[in-house]
Structures are given as structure tokens and as C-alpha cells.
């Protein structure tokens with residue numbers, strides 16, 4: 001059984017798409033990132049990055065102690081290897097898939113995440129003039145959709161001529177094209193691919209997650225709101241907890 005430390009964001013959904021597609025049994029362990037669960041000492045042991053997703057595999061192939069993994073790209077590779085599905089190992093195919101995994105982790109996810117960050121920041125005048133940050137990340141995200149559009153030129157899937165973890169890792173962020181100052185029709189290959197991947201039952205199931213995790217804002221006291229805001233905004237390095245000694 002795999003424990004998935006999860007919150008319903010694009011990075012979380014990459015993992016549940018693969019688990020659903022591969023038919024691997026899993027238990028969701030919610031990590032409420034709005035409440036700061038990702039920064040607890042307990043969670044930092046699994047993910048020193050203080051970010052979800054993370055997994056713990058209690059039954060690793062070949063036995064031995066449970067394996068804990070953070071970083072969604074590493075998790076995708078691990079689960080694909082474990083299941084023997086969606087990551088063809090023939091060298092040409094393997095390399096094609098791997099390059100899209102790394103591209104997603106180093107480009108699509110971070111750039112789209114930062115675009116969202118600065119768009120939210122720009123709404124609060126206290127944050128000052130965000131014009132350059134908005135220009136930079138609007139351009140980068142436009143470029144990112146262009147990269148996918150090139151990658152999908154005359155191709156049904158991103159890599160290896162088949163549906164793989166390359167598609168699964170890129171899909172959830174790619175669905176969030178609205179309110180990003182771009183027109184999806186400019187990227188017809190991406191649009192077609194999004195439509196096709198979005199029809200898969202496993203993808204539909206994983207992508208539908210969300211409402212059941214939402215907190216009732218009325219239940220969050222002003223004190224709790226202040227605690228969360230202090231904890232989550234302007235995060236800096238955490239010292240090694242004394243309890244870990």
C-alpha cells in the first residue's frame with residue numbers, strides 16, 4: 001500500500017493520475033497546505049522541502065524498509081518503475097520520456113507556479129509595483145505553452161509515441177491555462193492533447209478531487225488566519241528541529 005501525502009493541486013494530481021492509471025492501491029494522507037501541514041516537523045522528515053506531494057511505499061519491490069520519496073518527478077519515476085507501466089525502458093523511448101519529466105519539473109511547474117504567485121501578489125497594493133514580474137512570468141508561461149505545442153507537433157503524445165508519465169506529469173498544470181493571459185487557441189496541439197487526455201477515466205477521477213478537501217472559511221478564526229499567514233508568507237529556512245537530535 002502506498003501512502004500519498006497530498007493536497008488537490010496540480011503537483012498532487014500528477015501522482016494520483018498515475019496511481020489511478022496504473023491501478024496501484026493508495027491511501028490519501030491530506031496535507032492541508034493552507035494550514036501549514038507541510039511545515040510540521042513530522043512532515044519535514046518525509047519532505048525536507050516542506051512541500052507536498054510525498055509518498056511512503058510500505059511494500060517496496062524486493063522487500064525491506066518502507067521507502068519515502070518527495071518531489072513529484074521522483075515519485076512518478078518510482079511508481080512507473082514499480083508498476084512496469086507508462087515509462088517504456090527501450091533506450092530511445094526512455095530518454096524521450098525522461099527529458100519531458102525534467103522539463104516539467106524545472107520549467108512548466110515552477111514558472112506557472114510563480115506566475116500565479118505574482119498575479120496574486122499584484123492584487124495587494126502593499127506589495128508594490130509588480131509590472132516586471134508579471135511581464136516576465138506571463139511571457140515565460142506563454143513560452144511554456146509554445147514548448148508543449150512544438151513537442152506535440154504531429155504527435156499524439158509528448159514522448160515515445162505512446163501515453164506515458166510524460167503526459168501525466170504535464171497535464172494537470174497545462175489544464176490551468178485560464179487567467180494566465182494567453183489564448184489556448186494559439187496552441188492547437190496542446191488543445192487537442194488536453195481534450196484527449198482529459199477524457200481518460202483515470203484522469204477524470206484524479207482531476208475531480210478537490211471540493212471534499214476544502215475547508216469552510218467560516219470555521220477559520222481570525223487568530224488562526226493570522227497564524228497561517230505568518231507561517232506561510234515569507235517562508236525562510238527552518239532550523240533542524242531539536243527533537244530530531
Ligand SMILES: N[C@@H](CCC(=O)N[C@@H](CS)C(=O)NCC(=O)O)C(=O)O
Nearest residue numbers: 009011033038051052053071072073
Ligand atoms: N517541485 C515540487 C513542488 C511541490 C510544490 O510546490 N507543492 C506545493 C503545492 S502545488 C506546496 O506544497 N506548497 C506549499 C507552500 O508553498 O507552502 C514537486 O514537484 O513535488
